[in-house]
Amino acid sequence: MTTIRKPTRRDVLKYGAAAAATTALCTPYVSRAWAETVEINMLAWYGHGEPDMVGAFEAANNVKFKPKYYAGGDNMMALIAQSPPGTYDIILSDGEFVQQLNAAGYIEEMNAADYPFDDMLYDDFKQFPGHWKDGKLYSMMVRCGHLGVSYNTTAVSDEEAMSYKAFWKPEIKGKVGHFDWHLPNLGQMSLTNGNGAKLWDQDEAGWTKIKETTMTLRPQVGGYFDYGGTFNGLKNGEMMAMAGIGDWITGVLERDGAPVKSLVPKEGGIQWTESYSIGKGTQKADMVKKFIQYMLSPEGQATSARMLAYPGFAITKGGRAKLNEVDPKEAQRTGQVDGMPNDPITLIKEGRIFYRDIPKQQSLEDWNEFWQEYKNA
Amino acid sequence: MTTKHAKNTDYYAIAWRLPLIVWQGLFFIGPLVFMVAMSFFLVRNYRMEAAFQFGNWERMLTRGFFWDAYFLTLWLALLATIVTSVLAFPASYFLAFKASDTVRRWAVFFLIIPFFTSYLVRIFAWQVILAQQGVINAGFSFLGLGPYQMLNTTLGTMVGYLTLCLPLAVILQTFSLANIDKRLVEAAHNLGCGRLRTVFTVVVPLAKTGLVVAAVFCFILSFGDFVAPYYLGGSKPPTLSIMIVDTSKSGQQWPRAAVVAIMMIVTLLVVAFTAIGFAYRKRRT
Numbered sequence: 001m002t003t004i005r006k007p008t009r010r011d012v013l014k015y016g017a018a019a020a021a022t023t024a025l026c027t028p029y030v031s032r033a034w035a036e037t038v039e040i041n042m043l044a045w046y047g048h049g050e051p052d053m054v055g056a057f058e059a060a061n062n063v064k065f066k067p068k069y070y071a072g073g074d075n076m077m078a079l080i081a082q083s084p085p086g087t088y089d090i091i092l093s094d095g096e097f098v099q100q101l102n103a104a105g106y107i108e109e110m111n112a113a114d115y116p117f118d119d120m121l122y123d124d125f126k127q128f129p130g131h132w133k134d135g136k137l138y139s140m141m142v143r144c145g146h147l148g149v150s151y152n153t154t155a156v157s158d159e160e161a162m163s164y165k166a167f168w169k170p171e172i173k174g175k176v177g178h179f180d181w182h183l184p185n186l187g188q189m190s191l192t193n194g195n196g197a198k199l200w201d202q203d204e205a206g207w208t209k210i211k212e213t214t215m216t217l218r219p220q221v222g223g224y225f226d227y228g229g230t231f232n233g234l235k236n237g238e239m240m241a242m243a244g245i246g247d248w249i250t251g252v253l254e255r256d257g258a259p260v261k262s263l264v265p266k267e268g269g270i271q272w273t274e275s276y277s278i279g280k281g282t283q284k285a286d287m288v289k290k291f292i293q294y295m296l297s298p299e300g301q302a303t304s305a306r307m308l309a310y311p312g313f314a315i316t317k318g319g320r321a322k323l324n325e326v327d328p329k330e331a332q333r334t335g336q337v338d339g340m341p342n343d344p345i346t347l348i349k350e351g352r353i354f355y356r357d358i359p360k361q362q363s364l365e366d367w368n369e370f371w372q373e374y375k376n377a
Numbered sequence: 378m379t380t381k382h383a384k385n386t387d388y389y390a391i392a393w394r395l396p397l398i399v400w401q402g403l404f405f406i407g408p409l410v411f412m413v414a415m416s417f418f419l420v421r422n423y424r425m426e427a428a429f430q431f432g433n434w435e436r437m438l439t440r441g442f443f444w445d446a447y448f449l450t451l452w453l454a455l456l457a458t459i460v461t462s463v464l465a466f467p468a469s470y471f472l473a474f475k476a477s478d479t480v481r482r483w484a485v486f487f488l489i490i491p492f493f494t495s496y497l498v499r500i501f502a503w504q505v506i507l508a509q510q511g512v513i514n515a516g517f518s519f520l521g522l523g524p525y526q527m528l529n530t531t532l533g534t535m536v537g538y539l540t541l542c543l544p545l546a547v548i549l550q551t552f553s554l555a556n557i558d559k560r561l562v563e564a565a566h567n568l569g570c571g572r573l574r575t576v577f578t579v580v581v582p583l584a585k586t587g588l589v590v591a592a593v594f595c596f597i598l599s600f601g602d603f604v605a606p607y608y609l610g611g612s613k614p615p616t617l618s619i620m621i622v623d624t625s626k627s628g629q630q631w632p633r634a635a636v637v638a639i640m641m642i643v644t645l646l647v648v649a650f651t652a653i654g655f656a657y658r659k660r661r662t
Contacts, residue, residue, distance in 0.1 A: 071626075072626065072627075074423075074626060074627045074628050074629070075626050077423040077629070078423050078626075078628075078629035080423075081422070081423040081424045081629060082629075104422055104423075174526065177611075180612065180623075182627075221613065222526075222529050222611060222613070223529040223610075223611025223612060223613045224611065224612040224613060224615075225611070225612070229607075229608065229611075232504065233529075236504075236508040236509065236510055236511070237508070237509050237510050238508055238509055238526075238528050238529060364627070364628060365627075365628055368623075368627040368628065369440070372440075372442050372615075372620065372623060372624075373440075373441070373442045375442075375612065375613070375614055375615050375623075376441075376442040376445040376446055376449075376614045376615060377614070
């Protein structure tokens with residue numbers, strides 16, 4: 001039988017000294033390895049700092065992303081305003097909020113020569129509104145998506161979904177949900193009123209009409225949800241149609257086989273646009289630039305298009321080609337194949353897509369206040 | 378006569394009280410004062426600026442949607458308090474008067490267990506149970522009934538409130554009823570008082586303080602709860618706690634959110650002090 005010898009005081013001293021020496025000898029190397037990992041503080045919508053998006057870049061460049069997530073442009077502006085300058089190295093913002101970021105001095109100027117403008121799928125993307133000021137670049141568009149009518153295919157037909165009127169369908173009373181953010185929802189109501197390209201630029205009479213149209217939808221509404229609630233509402237069949245969203249949510253469910261989808265109706269759809277900016281005062285501008293370049297590379301674009309949290313469209317030719325190569329099924333599902341009738345670029349060219357913006361003749365506060373009134377109606 | 382000894386005793390007592398006073402000062406009075414001050418601040422370009430103006434109060438208190446949310450929240454909290462108190466009482470009565478000591482100990486243990494799990498997790502579990510394709514509707518479908526809409530309704534909100542309050546109400550009521558002198562109940566019976574009459578004329582008045590305290594806890598917890606009305610009620614319509622989140626999210630309007638919060642605190646103080654005053658009011662002889 002093997003017996004375990006009780007360690008003597010000499011053993012303890014001997015092995016203890018060896019352990020201490022090993023630790024002391026290794027510490028410089030371990031510390032150096034740790035020190036070399038660059039931490040990048042990211043402010044973004046949920047999912048952008050997750051391993052599926054940044055894992056490959058982290059591994060290749062020995063960096064670690066520390067994401068802080070927000071929901072909605074107002075929320076993003078508030079988070080930056082509360083933080084000292086230089087807190088965020090990289091900021092992902094909705095396209096329409098870039099001009100506010102720039103006006104407040106929260107972002108650095110970027111060098112246009114560093115980015116693949118020649119590879120853009122559409123000319124508008126090269127000079128996206130608000131991204132340039134006085135000929136200087138301040139933000140780089142990386143992805144986009146379209147908002148329209150999102151619905152459960154067992155309750156709403158494709159034909160019905162070709163109009164926002166589908167939300168008023170009597171059979172789905174109490175089963176229409178809202179993504180709880182005034183901007184996309186009221187934008188869709190403006191489109192319902194036939195405002196087309198002027199959807200954000202409405203005078204008092206137009207704004208009153210938007211409010212009236214929105215109020216008529218109230219009896220149909222089953223709830224107001226955040227991202228998770230919207231997702232669950234569609235998934236468990238509680239909600240049969242959802243306003244204020246698009247494929248960025250239904251796409252995740254559709255990929256899993258749920259009977260939901262999104263269409264751009266005849267009144268037009270709204271494009272959400274996401275852009276990266278370099279945070280003012282960052283000490284890691286070079287690494288951030290490298291990351292934005294990666295996200296605009298074919299690999300980065302294909303990764304972004306298949307983002308687990310919510311899919312988006314590739315905006316470069318190289319990105320689209322890569323997506324078709326690595327995931328033709330997803331490219332087909334989202335229409336990101338040249339020549340498809342629902343190709344997002346074709347929809348933009350046909351004038352059926354309008355870029356999301358902020359209200360021109362009212363304040364965001366007016367819109368938000370009405371949204372609260374609507375929720376309480 | 379004031380002696381040196383008496384003075385020393387005072388310092389001793391103060392020393393014991395000091396941590397609580399400091400704690401309350403730092404983490405209750407301090408933030409409360411700041412919140413009141415903040416309700417007069419301004420917001421410019423998503424940044425709060427110290428100021429003294431009544432714009433936030435005027436803006437919130439003159440809006441119909443604020444008062445709609447206020448009275449809805451008040452009504453829902455009141456309803457939750459009544460439903461919880463009524464549902465809890467028979468269980469508490471049984472545990473206090475009928476159950477053996479062993480049963481009572483186990484029952485209290487099982488009533489405490491829900492608090493081991495996060496309230497939010499329990500609410501998400503209710504989403505699965507109450508959904509159209511959930512457990513309850515699956516049961517109804519076996520009987521050829523349903524499906525019924527339970528999620529994103531007032532019923533859903535109420536289920537959430539009960540999840541939060543019911544175990545606590547049963548525990549508080551049980552402790553209160555268990556402390557009643559049983560001889561008084563026996564005396565009522567010996568004098569010919571029926572069982573139901575004994576409950577309402579002897580048991581309830583004797584346990585009044587505990588019953589009211591349990592009800593006040595229900596009201597406070599329900600009135601300020603965000604999770605149940607948002608995740609089970611579908612935020613339709615929003616309660617005051619949801620309005621605080623909405624207001625602070627949009628345009629960094631913390632000062633206006635502070636107005637809503639102060640109105641909630643004032644309401645809770647009025648309700649709590651009125652209820653406690655009622656609980657400790659001596660019976661007329």
